[in-house]
Amino acid sequence: MMDTRTQRILYIDTQRCMGCRACETVCKLENDLPAGPRYTMVTEVETGTGLTEKLNFLPVPCQHCGDAPCVRACPTGALYKRADGIVLVEQSRCIGCHECLMACPFGVPQFGKNGRMTKCTMCVHRIDEGSLPACAANCPAEAILCDTPENISRILRQRYSGSASLYGPFSALLQEVAE
Amino acid sequence: MKRVTFDPYRCDLCGVCSAACSLVKTGKFDASQSRIRIETAGSRVPLRAAVCRHCEEPACVTACMRGIIDQDPQTGLVTRRHDGCFRCAACAVSCPAGACVLDEALNAFTACDLCGGDPLCVKVCLTGALRFEDDAENSAHLRALYAEKMFEEREELPGELTDAQWEEICSILNAEGLSVAPDELRRGCR
Numbered sequence: 130m131m132d133t134r135t136q137r138i139l140y141i142d143t144q145r146c147m148g149c150r151a152c153e154t155v156c157k158l159e160n161d162l163p164a165g166p167r168y169t170m171v172t173e174v175e176t177g178t179g180l181t182e183k184l185n186f187l188p189v190p191c192q193h194c195g196d197a198p199c200v201r202a203c204p205t206g207a208l209y210k211r212a213d214g215i216v217l218v219e220q221s222r223c224i225g226c227h228e229c230l231m232a233c234p235f236g237v238p239q240f241g242k243n244g245r246m247t248k249c250t251m252c253v254h255r256i257d258e259g260s261l262p263a264c265a266a267n268c269p270a271e272a273i274l275c276d277t278p279e280n281i282s283r284i285l286r287q288r289y290s291g292s293a294s295l296y297g298p299f300s301a302l303l304q305e306v307a308e
Numbered sequence: 309m310k311r312v313t314f315d316p317y318r319c320d321l322c323g324v325c326s327a328a329c330s331l332v333k334t335g336k337f338d339a340s341q342s343r344i345r346i347e348t349a350g351s352r353v354p355l356r357a358a359v360c361r362h363c364e365e366p367a368c369v370t371a372c373m374r375g376i377i378d379q380d381p382q383t384g385l386v387t388r389r390h391d392g393c394f395r396c397a398a399c400a401v402s403c404p405a406g407a408c409v410l411d412e413a414l415n416a417f418t419a420c421d422l423c424g425g426d427p428l429c430v431k432v433c434l435t436g437a438l439r440f441e442d443d444a445e446n447s448a449h450l451r452a453l454y455a456e457k458m459f460e461e462r463e464e465l466p467g468e469l470t471d472a473q474w475e476e477i478c479s480i481l482n483a484e485g486l487s488v489a490p491d492e493l494r495r496g497c498r
Contacts, residue, residue, distance in 0.1 A: 143458070165444060172448075172455035187455040204367075204404035225364025226404040227311065230443065231356055236450025240443040244364030244384070 136214025139190050140281045145272035148186035152264035159263035166239035168249035191237045191249035202232035215253055220245045309384045312427055313446045314357035319437035321354055322469050323497035324477055325429035331486055332428050337496030343420040344429050360407040360420035362386045368399035390416040432477050435466040
C-alpha cells in the first residue's frame with residue numbers, strides 16, 4: 130500500500146481560499162449529488178479582534194488519510210484504500226452504522242437517502258482519466274491542490290518564498306506579471 | 309433520522325449521561341445498566357459513545373434468532389421486545405457500536421430506544437458533548453470543529469461542573485418525574 134508521502138492528496142491553501150464555494154457546487158454537479166450529502170463543505174472561522182479581525186475559509190473534502198480511521202472503524206469492510214491511496218466505499222457492503230462518521234476527525238462521511246455511507250472519491254473517475262478532481266480543476270483561486278505532498282510542497286515554496294512577506298498570497302502572481 | 313451523537317472534545321467525563329440513563333430505565337444509579345456508555349482511551353481521554361446507532365441495516369436484527377428485535381420500516385428505529393430473549397448475546401457480539409446491555413431486571417439484552425424521540429442523556433449533558441441530530445448536522449459540526457482547530461480559534465473547553473450546573477441537572481430530572489438531590493446525583497455519577 131502506498132503511504133502519504135507518495136499518494137495523491139487534496140491540499141487546501143487557506144491563504145488563497147476566498148469562500149466562493151465553487152468547489153461545493155462543482156462537486157455536487159460532477160458527482161450528481163442530490164440534496165443532503167456534501168463531499169466537500171466550506172467552513173467559516175472568525176479569527177482575531179478589531180483590526181486583525183478576519184473571516185477565514187476552509188473547504189473540507191476527504192483527506193484520504195494514510196492510515197484512515199474510517200477504514201479501521203468500518204465493521205463490514207465496506208471502506209477500503211485503493212492501491213493509489215484513495216479511500217473508497219463499497220456501498221453494497223455498508224450497513225449504515227455510522228461508525229465511520231464517529232471515527233472521522235473531519236466529519237467527511239455522508240449519508241444519502243438510502244442511509245448508506247457515501248464520501249468524496251477524489252473524483253476517482255477523473256483521476257483514472259488523468260485529469261484533476263473537479264474541485265481542484267475548478268477552483269478560481271487555485272486554492273485546492275491535488276498532487277503528491279512533495280509536489281504540493283514545491284508549489285507552496287514557489288508561491289510563498291521570496292517576496293512572500295511583502296505581498297502575501299499574491300507574490301507568485303506579481304512575479305508572473307513582472308516577468 | 310436523528311441519532312445521539314458524541315463530541316469527544318467537549319466531554320468532561322462527568323458521567324451524568326450514564327447515571328441519568330440508568331435512573332430513568334431501571335430506577336437506580338448503576339452505570340452498568342446504562343444504555344449509553346462513554347468509552348475512554350486510558351482513564352481520562354473520552355473517545356466514543358457506545359450507544360445504539362439505529363443502523364440502516366442492523367446486524368442485531370439479523371443476528372437475533374428469536375426475532376424479537378425489529379426495525380421500524382418508516383422511521384428506521386430499532387426496537388426490542390424483551391420477553392423471549394434467552395440472552396445468547398448474539399446481538400451484543402454483532403453490534404458494531406458495542407451498544408447492547410444485559411438488563412438485570414428484565415433479564416434480557418437491551419439497547420437505547422432514544423427515549424421515544426427525546427433522549428434524556430442529551431438533555432442532561434450540559435457540556436454539549438452529546439447531541440441529538442441528523443447526519444448532515446453532525447457532519448457540519450465536525451467539519452466546523454476541524455476548521456476551528458486549523459485556525460486556532462477553538463472555544464474554551466468546559467471544566468468541571470459547577471454546583472449550579474448540578475442543580476440544573478437535578479431540575480431537568482425533576483421535570484421528568486425523577487426526584488434526585490444534587491449530592492445523590494454526584495454520588496451516582498462516580
